[in-house]
Amino acid sequence: MNISDCMTREVRTISLDNSLQSAAQTMGDLDCGFLPVVDGERIVGIVTDRDIAVRGMGRGLEANAGVSEVMSQDVCYCFEDDTAEDVLINMSDIQVRRLPVLDRAKRLVGIVSISDLASNGEASAAGVTLGDIARPSECHSQRL
Secondary structure (H helix, E strand, C coil): CCCCCCEEECCCCCEECEHHHHHHHHHHHHCCCCCEEECCCCCEEEEHHHHHHHHHHCCCCCCCCCCHHHHHEEEEEEEEEEEEEHHHHHHHHHCCCCCEEECCCCEEEEEEEEEHHHHHHHHHHHHHHHHCCCCHHHHHHCCC
């Protein structure tokens, strides 16, 4: 199965000039925790609810601060013609639960999540991937 067969095609994006508050409101309206940040048609970052809470509010930024101050600029993504198996392996390796989906011209065409993959015939592989994603990591540890 290719990612184009199971991805979410209707993607809401925000721009670099959006505030943390507007990003949070959009996430609340959509009941999601992840938004691609675009500059025109080009994806330039990802902002998550955790970015807003930890990198934004946790560091004393005001609600009107720009998402560019907290977004991740190293965007991991997959292509719409990638196989579900390859994307699950990639998600496991980089420990993420969702990825922007690009066409070969690198335009955003969708989002794919572990849930999308699990509900489209990849439940067993998605479960293994989720276990790998949740493994302890030095980058995200509360150990002293």
